Amino acid sequence: xxxxxxxxxxxxxxxxxxxxxxxxxxGEGLTMFENVVVCFxxxxxxxxxxxxxxxxxxxxxxxxxxxxxxxxxxxxxxxxIIYEEQPNIILLHCPNPFLYPIAAKLTPKNVKLVLLWxxxxxxxxxxxxxxxxxxxxxxxxxxxxxxxxxxxxxPSSPIYDxxxxxxxxxxxxxxxxxxxxTGDETMVEEIRRKYLHKKIVFFVGRHTAYKxxxxxxxxxxxxxxxxxxxxxxRGPETERLKAKANSDRIKFIGRIPNDYLRCYYYASDIFxxxxxxKQEAFGIALAExxxxxxxxxxxxxxxxxxxxxxxxxxTGIEIPLGEVKAYAEAIDKLLCDKELYSKYASAGKxxxxxxxxxxxxxxxxxxxxxxxISDVE
Numbered sequence: 001x002x003x004x005x006x007x008x009x010x011x012x013x014x015x016x017x018x019x020x021x022x023x024x025x026x027g028e029g030l031t032m033f034e035n036v037v038v039c040f041x042x043x044x045x046x047x048x049x050x051x052x053x054x055x056x057x058x059x060x061x062x063x064x065x066x067x068x069x070x071x072x073x074x075x076x077x078x079x080x081i082i083y084e085e086q087p088n089i090i091l092l093h094c095p096n097p098f099l100y101p102i103a104a105k106l107t108p109k110n111v112k113l114v115l116l117w118x119x120x121x122x123x124x125x126x127x128x129x130x131x132x133x134x135x136x137x138x139x140x141x142x143x144x145x146x147x148x149x150x151x152x153x154x155p156s157s158p159i160y161d162x163x164x165x166x167x168x169x170x171x172x173x174x175x176x177x178x179x180x181x182t183g184d185e186t187m188v189e190e191i192r193r194k195y196l197h198k199k200i201v202f203f204v205g206r207h208t209a210y211k212x213x214x215x216x217x218x219x220x221x222x223x224x225x226x227x228x229x230x231x232x233x234r235g236p237e238t239e240r241l242k243a244k245a246n247s248d249r250i251k252f253i254g255r256i257p258n259d260y261l262r263c264y265y266y267a268s269d270i271f272x273x274x275x276x277x278k279q280e281a282f283g284i285a286l287a288e289x290x291x292x293x294x295x296x297x298x299x300x301x302x303x304x305x306x307x308x309x310x311x312x313x314x315t316g317i318e319i320p321l322g323e324v325k326a327y328a329e330a331i332d333k334l335l336c337d338k339e340l341y342s343k344y345a346s347a348g349k350x351x352x353x354x355x356x357x358x359x360x361x362x363x364x365x366x367x368x369x370x371x372x373i374s375d376v377e
Contacts, residue, residue: 006087029362149305172358199227202268207235212274223255266294290348313346
């Protein structure tokens with residue numbers, strides 16, 4: 001009889017995002033287990049769905065405070081779900097501070113509690129101080145912590161004090177979503193033609209402060225090459241960023257459907273990954289772009305896995321944090337030096353294929369979870 005994993009996440013497919021991608025590929029890929037997911041519903045309706053063989057409990061939230069969903073009924077629902085599903089492992093995706101005291105209290109003694117630590121809580125001020133003790137308690141209770149990079153097991157992170165029970169399992173891209181397909185050539189050519197076959201500097205992601213898009217906008221005035229800067233995605237910072245961008249070279253192109261995203265990666269020359277705090281713990285979009293041959297320019301972020309995914313002077317160029325003139329110079333260097341560009345593009349693709357795919361992540365977690373369960377049998 002298969003053992004059961006209960007993943008507790010913020011959201012689940014079809015909601016898009018880095019953590020949602022990881023939750024989905026684990027739910028569908030850990031086939032040696034029965035897979036159940038508990039998450040928040042975004043339509044205000046509490047219900048149960050079956051998504052590609054994964055049972056998904058969606059709990060309607062009562063309110064949202066500082067990007068954190070809160071559901072007054074969550075404790076009652078989770079208690080019932082744990083009783084009915086009888087999980088062997090509870091995998092809690094972090095950060096999700098509202099759920100820390102609930103998961104700590106409801107996890108049975110015979111069930112292994114694993115934290116998948118996507119990111120520290122940063123920039124929340126007094127709100128973080130209110131949840132810090134709950135965070136410490138869940139870290140102490142956890143049987144195992146999974147960090148997405150060795151860089152994140154850093155003195156600046158709360159997981160550092162629990163490093164003896166922390167293992168590294170990198171996030172991975174869903175490789176099949178980014179393999180070149182029949183018909184992609186037409187779409188890529190349409191994108192390039194739309195921008196008059198100029199070199200393309202591409203950003204995609206949620207428009208929030210830690211993504212550092214303002215640095216890209218500032219750097220544009222120093223870029224000498226004839227290029228266009230495409231900013232994909234949207235978010236709370238979108239309108240402010242549009243007002244700041246006073247160049248015809250900068251184009252805000254909005255949300256890009258999943259089916260077209262790989263074509264934008266393939267059409268682009270430079271991937272402008274401007275994230276500027278360790279809230280960017282890994283960088284799924286960075287790995288996706290590298291897989292498609294777009295060469296990244298990144299910032300140095302102490303304690304972040306970004307600079308582990310893309311290696312300085314091996315797969316791309318890394319710039320000291322916030323130095324926009326140097327960032328612009330790096331873009332010009334890559335656009336002018338074809339040999340260097342080709343070297344980085346090839347090395348980047350090879351690095352992602354060898355280290356950062358969902359298939360590899362699943363294999364590693366299967367091994368870890370298999371051992372975790374066998375330790376108590």
